[in-house]
Amino acid sequence: MVEAESETDIERYVSAVERLLPFPDAERSQLAGNLREHLSSKVADHREAGWSPALALQVALNYYGSPEQIADKITGARRGRSRLVGAMSAATLAILGGVAGGFAISIGLYIVSELLLGALDWVRGGVGGYLDDASTRTVVILAAGAALYLASRSLLAAQDPWGGFTGRQIRRFTTPIGVAIVLAFAMLEWTGPLNWITVIVLTLLPVWWIAGSWQVQPPRWGQPGKPALALTACAVIAFGGSFAAGWQAFVPVPEPSPDQLQAWSPHFERIAPATPSDVRASLVAGGVLVTAANRHVVVSVVVNDRAALADWHDLRAEVWQDGGNQGRYFWFVDASEAAPLATGEAQWVDGVPPGVTGAPGLVTLTGTIQLHPTTRPIWVVAALTGVAPDGQRYLIGLPSPTVVRFDGTALDWYQEILAGH
Numbered sequence: 001m002v003e004a005e006s007e008t009d010i011e012r013y014v015s016a017v018e019r020l021l022p023f024p025d026a027e028r029s030q031l032a033g034n035l036r037e038h039l040s041s042k043v044a045d046h047r048e049a050g051w052s053p054a055l056a057l058q059v060a061l062n063y064y065g066s067p068e069q070i071a072d073k074i075t076g077a078r079r080g081r082s083r084l085v086g087a088m089s090a091a092t093l094a095i096l097g098g099v100a101g102g103f104a105i106s107i108g109l110y111i112v113s114e115l116l117l118g119a120l121d122w123v124r125g126g127v128g129g130y131l132d133d134a135s136t137r138t139v140v141i142l143a144a145g146a147a148l149y150l151a152s153r154s155l156l157a158a159q160d161p162w163g164g165f166t167g168r169q170i171r172r173f174t175t176p177i178g179v180a181i182v183l184a185f186a187m188l189e190w191t192g193p194l195n196w197i198t199v200i201v202l203t204l205l206p207v208w209w210i211a212g213s214w215q216v217q218p219p220r221w222g223q224p225g226k227p228a229l230a231l232t233a234c235a236v237i238a239f240g241g242s243f244a245a246g247w248q249a250f251v252p253v254p255e256p257s258p259d260q261l262q263a264w265s266p267h268f269e270r271i272a273p274a275t276p277s278d279v280r281a282s283l284v285a286g287g288v289l290v291t292a293a294n295r296h297v298v299v300s301v302v303v304n305d306r307a308a309l310a311d312w313h314d315l316r317a318e319v320w321q322d323g324g325n326q327g328r329y330f331w332f333v334d335a336s337e338a339a340p341l342a343t344g345e346a347q348w349v350d351g352v353p354p355g356v357t358g359a360p361g362l363v364t365l366t367g368t369i370q371l372h373p374t375t376r377p378i379w380v381v382a383a384l385t386g387v388a389p390d391g392q393r394y395l396i397g398l399p400s401p402t403v404v405r406f407d408g409t410a411l412d413w414y415q416e417i418l419a420g421h
Contacts, residue, residue: 010040022075039060134192152208178213186202199413275397279308302363309365315386315396320337349363374406379401379403382401
């Protein structure tokens with residue numbers, strides 16, 4: 001029989017061990033009961049051998065060791081292959097659950113975006129507008145951040161019942177590993193149109209993972225907690241900022257008057273003299289076709305008869321600084337520029353560019369120019385030129401304006417900032 005004083009000490013010891021066991025409540029209670037029975041039985045055996053109550057208890061406790069030691073032994077004994085498989089399954093389900101939650105949040109953000117665009121349209125009297133590509137991506141990145149928070153928090157909570165590890169133990173490994181992976185993705189992998197708000201949101205993506213790792217309980221929608229509330233506030237600010245920075249209004253551009261058109265000149269002569277009449281007659285359209293994406297400008301012109309340019313050489317695409325940047329009509333080649341911003345070799349390609357229709361037998365003169373990235377949009381005038389048999393460089397078709405926006409990774413953005421671009 002175990003004395004009352006010994007029972008109290010045994011209960012205190014067992015309770016300390018129970019608190020350290022990283023298992024569900026029912027399993028932890030069962031293990032604590034087994035330990036209580038074994039410890040009481042050992043104390044009783046020592047008492048029957050004639051030992052004093054204090055000595056019997058002390059020897060029994062020394063046999064099992066400190067609460068930390070016996071808790072580690074019990075935990076290690078119950079960690080088997082089945083538990084590791086269960087832990088991996090729970091982790092996978094937790095991450096998938098976080099992705100699903102982020103997808104649901106992205107749908108909500110999309111609906112809010114559409115409602116805000118409609119509200120802005122109503123406030124501006126039906127002018128309408130849209131978000132530029134970079135700001136649209138900001139909305140997607142915010143949803144990705146929410147998915148990271150949910151996945152990280154669910155991952156830790158799932159390990160208690162399945163893996164036999166406490167959330168605090170797991171996060172020593174998952175937090176730095178997750179931060180490294182998310183940061184590498186945000187800085188190096190995510191690429192596309194960016195603005196300063198998008199870059200900030202990308203850079204802070206690891207914070208969502210850290211905030212989720214800080215919580216060892218599963219997410220509760222009714223009780224989000226301080227980290228979730230703080231992240232939500234930051235997300236709302238970033239969401240509003242993306243609208244402020246990226247909303248583009250559909251501003252009607254009135255047709256210019258005849259006097260305005262007569263006074264306006266794009267100053268193509270600053271690039272090269274006009275296209276000779278025989279070459280101009282061979283062009284399907286009078287102007288060049290221009291596309292700009294991923295820091296590249298592609299300039300093309302479709303030709304009926306390549307023979308008109310057979311004796312030409314040094315064919316190239318050029319981009320010049322736009323000195324107007326005043327919208328649809330009043331653009332011109334900057335007078336202060338004595339040379340193009342960049343050039344690229346032009347080559348002949350059979351057929352026509354994508355999206356262009358034409359008769360069989362047409363050929364296209366096209367050139368690609370790679371511009372140095374900059375964090376600010378650049379308005380340029382794109383042209384095709386070549387050297388004619390008389391040794392003079394001429395335009396091949398009428399030049400056309402376009403805008404080149406930053407396109408790359410967040411790391412590229414920071415490098416350009418440091419370089420003063």
